[in-house]
Amino acid sequence: xxxxxxxxxxxxxIVARYASKRSAVLPLLYLAQDTYGYLTDEAxxxxxxxxxxxxxxxxxxxxxxxxxxxxPVGTWVLQVCDDVPCCYCxxxxxxxxxxxTLGISEDETTPDGMFTLQRVKCLAACDRAPVLQANLDYVxxxxxxxxxxxxNDLRARAAEARKRGVSGRFAEDYEFTRDGRLVQIERFxxxxxxxxxxxxxxxVSSPPPSVVPEADAGLDRADTRKASPL
Amino acid sequence: xxxxxxxVMRELDIPDIADFEVYRRHGGWEAYxxxxxxxxxxxxxxxxxDSGLRGRGGAGFPTGIKWGFLPKGVYPRYLLCNCDExxxxxxxxxxxxxxxxxxxxxGVALSAYAIEANxxxxxxxxxFAAAARALEQAIAQAYAAGFLGKNILGTGFDLxxxxxxxxxxxxxxxxxxxxxxxxxxxxxxxxKPPFPAxxxxxxxxxxxxxVETLANVPRIVEKGxxxxxxxxxxxxxxxxxxxxxxxxxxxxxxxxxxxxxxxELIESPxxxxxxxxxxxxxIIIPGGASAPWLTADHLDVPLDYxxxxxxxxMLGSGAVIVLNDTVxxxxxxxxxxxxxxxxxxxxxxxxxxxxxxxxxxxxRMVEDGHATAADIxxxxxxxxxxxxxxxxxxxxSAVMPIxxxxxxxxxxxxxxxxxxxxxxxxxxxxxxxx
Ligand SMILES: Cc1cc2nc3c(=O)[nH]c(=O)nc-3n(C[C@H](O)[C@H](O)[C@H](O)COP(=O)(O)O)c2cc1C
Ligand code: SF4
Ligand code: FES
Numbered sequence: 001x002x003x004x005x006x007x008x009x010x011x012x013x014i015v016a017r018y019a020s021k022r023s024a025v026l027p028l029l030y031l032a033q034d035t036y037g038y039l040t041d042e043a044x045x046x047x048x049x050x051x052x053x054x055x056x057x058x059x060x061x062x063x064x065x066x067x068x069x070x071x072p073v074g075t076w077v078l079q080v081c082d083d084v085p086c087c088y089c090x091x092x093x094x095x096x097x098x099x100x101t102l103g104i105s106e107d108e109t110t111p112d113g114m115f116t117l118q119r120v121k122c123l124a125a126c127d128r129a130p131v132l133q134a135n136l137d138y139v140x141x142x143x144x145x146x147x148x149x150x151x152n153d154l155r156a157r158a159a160e161a162r163k164r165g166v167s168g169r170f171a172e173d174y175e176f177t178r179d180g181r182l183v184q185i186e187r188f189x190x191x192x193x194x195x196x197x198x199x200x201x202x203x204v205s206s207p208p209p210s211v212v213p214e215a216d217a218g219l220d221r222a223d224t225r226k227a228s229p230l
Numbered sequence: 231x232x233x234x235x236x237x238v239m240r241e242l243d244i245p246d247i248a249d250f251e252v253y254r255r256h257g258g259w260e261a262y263x264x265x266x267x268x269x270x271x272x273x274x275x276x277x278x279x280d281s282g283l284r285g286r287g288g289a290g291f292p293t294g295i296k297w298g299f300l301p302k303g304v305y306p307r308y309l310l311c312n313c314d315e316x317x318x319x320x321x322x323x324x325x326x327x328x329x330x331x332x333x334x335x336x337g338v339a340l341s342a343y344a345i346e347a348n349x350x351x352x353x354x355x356x357x358f359a360a361a362a363r364a365l366e367q368a369i370a371q372a373y374a375a376g377f378l379g380k381n382i383l384g385t386g387f388d389l390x391x392x393x394x395x396x397x398x399x400x401x402x403x404x405x406x407x408x409x410x411x412x413x414x415x416x417x418x419x420x421x422k423p424p425f426p427a428x429x430x431x432x433x434x435x436x437x438x439x440x441v442e443t444l445a446n447v448p449r450i451v452e453k454g455x456x457x458x459x460x461x462x463x464x465x466x467x468x469x470x471x472x473x474x475x476x477x478x479x480x481x482x483x484x485x486x487x488x489x490x491x492x493x494e495l496i497e498s499p500x501x502x503x504x505x506x507x508x509x510x511x512x513i514i515i516p517g518g519a520s521a522p523w524l525t526a527d528h529l530d531v532p533l534d535y536x537x538x539x540x541x542x543x544m545l546g547s548g549a550v551i552v553l554n555d556t557v558x559x560x561x562x563x564x565x566x567x568x569x570x571x572x573x574x575x576x577x578x579x580x581x582x583x584x585x586x587x588x589x590x591x592x593x594r595m596v597e598d599g600h601a602t603a604a605d606i607x608x609x610x611x612x613x614x615x616x617x618x619x620x621x622x623x624x625x626x627s628a629v630m631p632i633x634x635x636x637x638x639x640x641x642x643x644x645x646x647x648x649x650x651x652x653x654x655x656x657x658x659x660x661x662x663x664x
Pocket of ligand 3 (some may be wrong): 126
């Protein structure tokens with residue numbers, strides 16, 4: 001009963017918000033995930049006990065939602081958006097750079113337990129592509145050349161125990177400035193319009209660069225083939 | 231055709247409006263005070279009806295009319311603010327909660343008063359973690375100022391607003407799935423009817439509206455119906471925060487009156503700033519992943535519900551994704567349907583199986599480079615079996631990308647087949663043998 005011992009008051013406040021105890025299952029699973037590190041059987045059963053639910057109901061919820069982890073994850077879970085439009089705005093290059101730098105593939109964790117890499121769907125920040133979340137902290141405008149800066153910063157934060165749980169209970173958002181510095185976004189700070197680098201028009205005759213598989217893909221891609229989605 | 235004053239994205243006019251005191255100084259919470267002390271809930275419902283405000287969450291349903299569906303005399307009632315915002319290309323709710331949070335909270339409070347609800351939940355996608363923390367603070371400021379809680383402003387009206395974080399599931403943006411999720415269950419949609427206004431959260435009458443919809447309400451009450459209707463078109467009054475993304479020079483949210491032509495949004499130096507590198511527009515998805523595709527032929531279509539529908543698409547969430555000629559239509563359909571497959575809740579067969587087979591077929595054709603002529607027929611056959619047969623709109627939406635791609639760019643699929651035939655003589659079976 002680790003969760004109840006450490007967070008009793010918070011749990012009572014959460015449960016009081018709803019007409020039915022069961023409604024507290026998502027917030028409590030977040031809390032349990034941070035308390036236990038990930039959703040162990042013990043964690044899931046404790047949530048079930050607190051909310052007077054059959055454990056199977058809680059297991060079902062854990063299985064349905066992608067932000068719950070029922071196996072160990074790295075200190076930092078890096079979730080890169082590879083959806084449309086990000087996939088046409090540098091997401092694939094970012095994922096490739098992360099894979100190369102970390103030496104892991106998607107859904108793997110580095111041997112030192114520091115980073116887990118995942119592809120995720122649209123993060124509602126498509127204008128800031130390439131974009132990722134590190135333990136649900138947004139990081140905007142992560143171009144491949146900024147990967148090292150980001151990873152160094154995350155390692156430093158872990159070393160100083162400034163890492164936050166994987167559930168985002170203490171999340172902050174970050175962005176890269178135009179000169180490549182990683183800065184925390186100040187909440188409620190005055191709005192400043194973004195500055196854009198306008199790409200000059202290319203000569204009209206230039207053929208479309210092959211950013212994505214063209215209609216004639218496949219021919220030379222056989223060796224770089226991705227695993228079948230199943 | 232820019233706005234002299236923004237209705238929702240007021241951070242452009244008042245950069246520090248995210249500060250509670252600044253919001254107050256600019257009339258913040260006064261519409262609410264006025265409503266509570268001088269107007270009945272029915273008066274507010276009437277005002278919203280007269281304003282012609284339409285839901286910004288996708289369907290464009292008139293908000294005041296929706297509120298009018300609540301059964302008389304049945305309590306408690308709930309107000310839900312839908313901040314699940316997970317449709318690819320959509321990111322305006324995100325900016326509203328980050329940049330003008332107090333107007334959203336006032337909108338939630340005012341709307342709760344109008345529909346006589348004493349509890350409101352803001353359901354935020356789990357990824358909006360930092361934003362949820364900030365919004366909690368903003369709500370706490372409203373409590374401290376006496377705008378929330380018990381016997382507000384001495385009027386006898388009680389209201390609590392809570393934030394509820396989802397945990398990663400696009401389907402929870404669908405209104406009934408959201409209610410299931412809020413009740414602590416997996417996010418699978420409910421059969422309608424009964425509609426939420428009659429039996430929603432915990433089986434009680436419930437109104438659910440999008441963040442942008444609710445953020446409009448304080449301005450309608452503050453400035454009046456005539457002022458509001460002086461923006462936009464007769465049938466789509468007001469403004470829309472368009473989320474512009476893709477291969478434009480200046481991606482971002484732009485609040486414009488309904489009816490602005492697509493071309494202006496994409497090309498104006500104040501908004502999209504034209505296409506990156508001057509490349510031509512190939513595909514425009516005007517309303518998020520669920521909207522049928524448009525092309526460069528549609529650049530002069532006005533951005534309002536009716537005109538976009540007449541052009542064969544839908545305005546949806548107002549997420550305008552603009553892609554250039556480097557993008558392959560089959561690849562785009564593959565990526566889009568991969569999204570829907572990933573997010574299918576698995577409740578009904580046409581969507582669960584249909585998205586699965588679409589993605590498998592497209593994956594083999596696009597990523598593996600093995601395509602046969604029969605695959606094109608298979609794709610047609612799969613989406614036809616899905617269309618009209620899915621339990622909710624997610625499955626129906628998954629039809630759009632592949633249908634659009636096949637209709638608008640058939641030659642690209644044929645080219646896949648031709649190239650594949652050259653590189654590989656034999657057909658790779660669809661079902662993998664392990
Ligand atoms: C699959 C699916 C996902 C949806 N996601 C959202 C969403 O993230 N936000 C939203 O406001 N509406 C979403 N909707 C629409 C809601 O069901 C609902 O119509 C809307 O919240 C009503 O608010 P409005 O009247 O203010 O537009 C979604 C609908 C479907 C079918
Ligand atoms: S259409 Fe898809 S998302 Fe909707 S109920 Fe069926 S399986 Fe679930
Ligand atoms: S597609 Fe990546 S944030 Fe929207």
